[in-house]
Amino acid sequence: MADSLPALAFLGAGSMGGAILRGVVASGVPVDGGIVATNRTRVSAADLADLRDVSSVALEDRPDGNAEAVAAARIVLVGVKPAMVPDLLREIAPHLRADAIVVSLAAGVTLQTFADVLGAGTAVIRSMPNTPATVGKAVTGLAAGGASTAEDMALVRRLFETVGAVIEVPESQIDALSTISGSGPAYVFLLIEEWTKVGLRLGFSETDARLMAEQTFIGSTALLAASGETPAEMRRRVTSPKGTTERAIAVLQQADLEQVFADAAAAALARARELAAGA
Numbered sequence: 001m002a003d004s005l006p007a008l009a010f011l012g013a014g015s016m017g018g019a020i021l022r023g024v025v026a027s028g029v030p031v032d033g034g035i036v037a038t039n040r041t042r043v044s045a046a047d048l049a050d051l052r053d054v055s056s057v058a059l060e061d062r063p064d065g066n067a068e069a070v071a072a073a074r075i076v077l078v079g080v081k082p083a084m085v086p087d088l089l090r091e092i093a094p095h096l097r098a099d100a101i102v103v104s105l106a107a108g109v110t111l112q113t114f115a116d117v118l119g120a121g122t123a124v125i126r127s128m129p130n131t132p133a134t135v136g137k138a139v140t141g142l143a144a145g146g147a148s149t150a151e152d153m154a155l156v157r158r159l160f161e162t163v164g165a166v167i168e169v170p171e172s173q174i175d176a177l178s179t180i181s182g183s184g185p186a187y188v189f190l191l192i193e194e195w196t197k198v199g200l201r202l203g204f205s206e207t208d209a210r211l212m213a214e215q216t217f218i219g220s221t222a223l224l225a226a227s228g229e230t231p232a233e234m235r236r237r238v239t240s241p242k243g244t245t246e247r248a249i250a251v252l253q254q255a256d257l258e259q260v261f262a263d264a265a266a267a268a269l270a271r272a273r274e275l276a277a278g279a
Contacts, residue, residue, distance in 0.1 A: 005159055006074035007033025011066055011088060013048055013056075014039070016105050016129060017079025023133040023163030025051050036069040067095040075159060079105040082275060089117035096122065101152045103127055103159075107178065108275030111145040111171055123148045125156050126171055128178045129163070131185055138164030139181035143171040175276070179268040187264070192217055 008024070008031055010017045021037055031053060038057045039045045045058035057065040070076050070092045080088050085106050096102070101123045102114060114124040124145035132138050140160040144153050153168065160166050169177060192213045199209025224234055239245045 003158060004030040004032050005162075006155070007031065007072055008035045008159070009069040009073035009076045010035065010037040011069065011076065011078050011092070012039065012080035012084075012105075013037040014044070014079060016131065016133075017077060018048065019131045019133040019138075020077065020079075020105070020129060020160075020163060021048065021054065022051065023136055023138065024159070025054060026134075027136060027162035029162045033072060033074070036065075036073065038065045038069055066092055070100065071095045071097065073097070074099060075101050075103060075156065077103045077105055082106045082109050085109050086113065086117055089114060093118050101125060101148070101156060103156055105129065107182070108175075108272055110276060111143065115145065115147075121147050123152045125153065126174055127156070127160065128174050128182050129160065130181050133160075133163035136163055139167065139184075140164060141167050141169050141174055141177040141181065143169055143174050175269055175272040176265075178272055179265040183268050188217065 005024070010021050013021050017037070021035065024031070024035070034053050034055060036055045036057060037045075037048050038059055039048070040059050042058040042060060045056045045061075048054055048056040057069065059065045062068070066088065074097065076092070076096065078085060078088060085104075096118070102118065102125070104111075104114060104124065104126045107128070109126075111124055111126050114126075115122070118124065122145075125148050126143045126145070127140055128142075129138050129140040133140070138160070140163070142153065142157060142160065157166050157168070167177065195213040195216070196206075196209045199212055200206060204212070220234075224231060227234060229237075235249070239249055
């Protein structure tokens, strides 16, 4: 993507913030004014110190690091733990630029929480990315706050498109989105774990069992993307009548996976709502 991005500040570049940050850097998209990332400890800051065009700040060395970072940034990404968000917002509120766009990476923290501290006139966008951002394969949901303009959303969308696909949703759907794409990588990793165990039980070495399981998922999703077909159609093409795959699929379908997946999503959604309520 040729278009440059404006100056960025990542406040709390941990698991998710760090994934987005690394993805942006890896994309090669120029960032006018550079990127500042803040973390509480020197150890966390050191993990990002070698990234190109990133100024990595340890707050234990520079207590005013958050204020300094936001004063220079057009887009401010808030990636601290949800319980820490209100205090952080109070800290940075006096230092935000007039044209700042504040982007939440914090699960369960509502746009209203941001508005209560920053004021209703501050542009805020709530995001729900996932960790494949690190390799440019994220799915990110974006929900705009009341003061965010179409231009603000387009700019933040461009930021997240450097690390994958973007879906714009009303805030009421963000938690539901998180149960699929937000938590989704863990579901995929779990399935790969289980198929690796099957390989071990069938007598393969751990190396070969992992290779079979992991590469099958990688190859299958790449094939699906290249085909333009639905997953159901691609499954049909692989499942020969009266063949071995048909027999295995029948066993999986008898396990009522549709209900299992629905129950898993419901559990994740219930927990998201608990987090939003401060539980």
